[in-house]
Amino acid sequence: MQDWKLTVDKVIEHAHFNHGNREIVTRSVEGPIVRSNYSELYYRARKCSNALLADGVQKGDRIATLAWNTQRHIETWYGTMCIGAVLHTLNPRLFPEQIAWIINHAEDTHVFYDITFQPIVEAIKDKVPSVKHWIVLTDAAHKPQTSLNVRTYEEYIAPHSTDVVWGDFDENTACGLCYTSGTTGDPKGVLYSHRSNILHTMIGLQKDAIGIGAADATLPVVPMFHANAWGLAFSGPATGSKLVLPGAKMDGESIYELLENEKVTFTAAVPTVWLMLLQYLESTGKKLPHLNRVVIGGSAVPERILRAFEENYQVEVVHAWGMTEMSPLGSLGSMTANVLSQDHDTIMKYKLKQGRAPFGVEMKITDDDGKELPRDGKTAGHLIVRGPAVAKGYFKNAGGNILDETGFFDTGDVANIDEFGYMQITDRAKDVIKSGGEWISSIDIENFAVGHPAVANAAAIGLPHPKWDERPLLIIELKQGSTATREEILGYLNGKIAKWWMPDDVVFT
Structure with a gap:
């Protein structure tokens, strides 16, 4: 067999050559709906790569983004990753002092940011000495007033060629960096490799996982700074799915407008977003004629949201659980034949669990001595995981060794697993x-x-x-x-x- 490197440049190149005209729709931060396609994204990402190289960026350098889900943001992802630099997503929901601490720990050299986050940038600009370049993801007409030496993204990439070498590195090269506050103490960085991102994409594309395809229109409401938008920035281009990117507007009416006008068939977010959407639907009497499936992430999905989608709007709900350390997919609530043969209320009880591990994720529960516990749906123990997209350590070895002697990672959750493989979290060991x-x-x-x-x-x-x-x-x-x-x-x-x-x-x- 051929030795075919698992690097993320393969993803966007596949989209360009096989799905080049497939549409990408963005609700821009500036306001208007912007329409593009995978080929345009591909060429603009290559220009971004050359702009970074012109700044002296080398393999392994960390490039940060502070941005919403937009095409420009995705361009910076591929523009950075495909030359062997590391794309570091910053969470704008953190306090500015925390963002500055994370930037300094990562030693980011560039920050690409949306205009809505100018106040955060002003608050941290004098506290992040490693940052030499600030690029605001807009055009000259919307350039913000600031004392910083800021370039707009459009002027940043405009003079550069699309001729650039991508993927000239090993598949184990660092690719992405995301910090988690889901641990005690200071935030810790999870460093994803090209190989882990590709394998996580393949895990997500299983029918019982995310499972989108070329005929889907996908709306990733989950932010790209939240564990890689659950991999959708990779699985969308990998399949040629239409991408619908919501920008900064997450309210129920704005999300509904995209679902309806762009005929979205698949979407994913945390329960908070879906509660706002349901409130809007209930107040207006509107329906969801195009939407087939929604993935709801988090430690639990409220039964009210589950039943509302499935019983009132005929939309399949799949509950997903994961962690930044897992890239993030860990389990999904897809139904087995054994469960589907049971009555409706029993099926609902299974859908409220955290779901089953897809192929590529090993999952088990153990007692305090590390002994594996039975899969009886009752006995609870420490939930531990292993797989090609699970972290083996934190960036700069923060926290030291995080794996047991068999290579399993302790999630910090307490859970049970039943005979069909459905996992249910019963408690959280972490503070x-x-x-x-x-x-x-x-x-x-x-x-x-x-x-x-x-x-x-x-x-x-x-x-x-x-x-x-x-x-x-x-x-x-x-x-x-x-x-x-x-x-x-x-x-x-x-x-x-x-x-x-x-x-x-x-x-x-």
Whole structure:
């Protein structure tokens, strides 16, 4: 057999040569709907590569993006990765100080960003000495006012040729970098290789996984800065699926407009987005005539959302679970013949589980001594995973060795697995809270809270929330003789943590 390198340039080249005219639709950050295709993306990505090379970018250099899901963002992905540099997605939902810390840890040399994030850039520009180039993903007409030496993306790539060498490196070369706050302590970087991204794409293209095809119109609502948009920035071009990119607008009406006008057949996001869409549909009486399937990610899918899509709108719901460390797909709630032969309510119970591991993901549960536990759907243990798209360590070896002696990674979740392979998370061992699909570090909240002069001890816990999955509750023990109010504690935290990390309530013991 031939030795065919698994590098991501193969993905966009395949799209160009086999699906070149397939449409890419973007709700631009500037406002208008923009229409393009895979061939145009391919050529513009090559120009981006030459622009980076002209700046002296070398293999292994980290190039950051702070951007929504748009075609320009995808162009920077392939423009960076295909020359052997590392594309580092930054999460704009983090507090600016956290973003600056992550940029400094990664030693990013470039930051490509959308105009909506100019305030973040202004807040961090003097705190990130490694960044030598700021490129705003727009044209000259929309260039923001700033004291920074900023180039617009269009002027950045305009003078450059499309003639560039791609893929002249080993398939194990670093390709992407994404930091997770789903661990205790400082955020940790997960470094994806070309090989792992290609194999993850193949995992995702299984029928019982993401399973999109050339006839689909795919709307990745899940952000590209959220674990690679669950791989859709690769699986879309790999299959020739029409791509519909939502830009910055995530409200129910805006998402519905794209679903309807672009005849979207497949989409994916966290429950928060789908709750907003359902509220819009229920208030307007509108339907979803084109949508066939929706993947809902996170630790749990609310039963109300599941039943609304399936029973009121005849849209198949697939619950997906994963982690940044898994690229991110870990399990998906596709139904087996055994389950489909049962009654409707029983099927709904299975759909509420976290799903089955696709081929390419090994999954098991163990006790505290590492002994594998039975797959009986009742016995709970540590959920551990292994596979070609699972991290074997964090960037710069943060956290040291993260694998056991057999190469399995401990997810930090407690779960059971049943006889059909369906996994269900029953608890979380990590000191983190998952809200709207994003991790909140309870330890960080606690550490800031105990800095208040009246606070002796603090504990942040996650409480179930109908919209956000979980929201933090802060429990405070005051120092003897001290007093403080809920408002005083929240006011003290204001400016120290991201707004969306702010506890919904404070209780005193």
